[in-house]
Amino acid sequence: MNTKKLPGICPSCGKLMKVRRLECLHCETSVEGTFELPLLARLDPEDQVFILNLLKAGGSLKELAALYGISYPTVRNRLDNLIEKVEAMSAADSPAEEHSDGD
């Protein structure tokens, strides 16, 4: 079964996507509002799996490198690039949060 990719960015205007409606498929209850997508959910699926595996490896890059059969610096570079990406996303979120708090 193909896993659908959750779009974090609007394919039309490029702005951040937000959640408007959540549904319970069991009892058909729905909740409507405006919910922010957490930063982790906005990452690419590959990055999300990388973070999960790093967590399960107890933060050990050596263990992760051994798991994937690649070198330690390759894994470390991947992590460092991901940190840069997350910091950039956090920085982009901060002005938006200040604007909404001021309303």
Next chain:
Amino acid sequence: METNNSIKQPGKSSITTWLFNPFHFIAGGQALAIGLVVILVAGVLSYTGYQRFDGLLDIHANGPRREAFWLIVADGFIAWLIISVLLTVAARIVSSSRARVIDIFGTQALARWPMLLAVLIVQPEAVRELMGVIYLTIQGGSFSVVEVLLSIGLNLVLLVPVIWMVALMYMGFTVSCNARGAKAVITFIGVVIVGEIISKIAWFFLTPLAR
């Protein structure tokens, strides 16, 4: 643990990756151990093949007057040490990641493996004689046009492992230091130029000791 889609898995391109960026799979102490063995073997074979790695990127015909065995074997180790130390210094300046010294030294050692190809090519005596044609012509020898052209062709063939080695040295630098883009290229070129100068100075002082 999930392994799919987390990090690009080696697939059809794994052979290409092994040939042109083996550091995706191997670095650190492992690369260092293999690389040092390669440098040693290449050094011994260069002695028997009348060659010398007398420079950071150089491989030259070593004519009839040869330096001592110990220096010819040490050539590769000296070149490796020079580039590794310079890249370690450069990493402190250009890299945003915490580059490990063992990764820099290891990848640079393994990057020299194409030199093994170069010395294997010139092992046959007929090939060695051809290598020396240009050198001996400059010394006053006389050879046919065909011999000179074949010698030029052979030297061009030997450029292939040298270019391959330089490409691997660059890949080793980018992987071990997480260096990217124009900054990485400019830094690498600068390090190679400085390294070549230092290596020439080093060999200027070492060579008389080995004759």
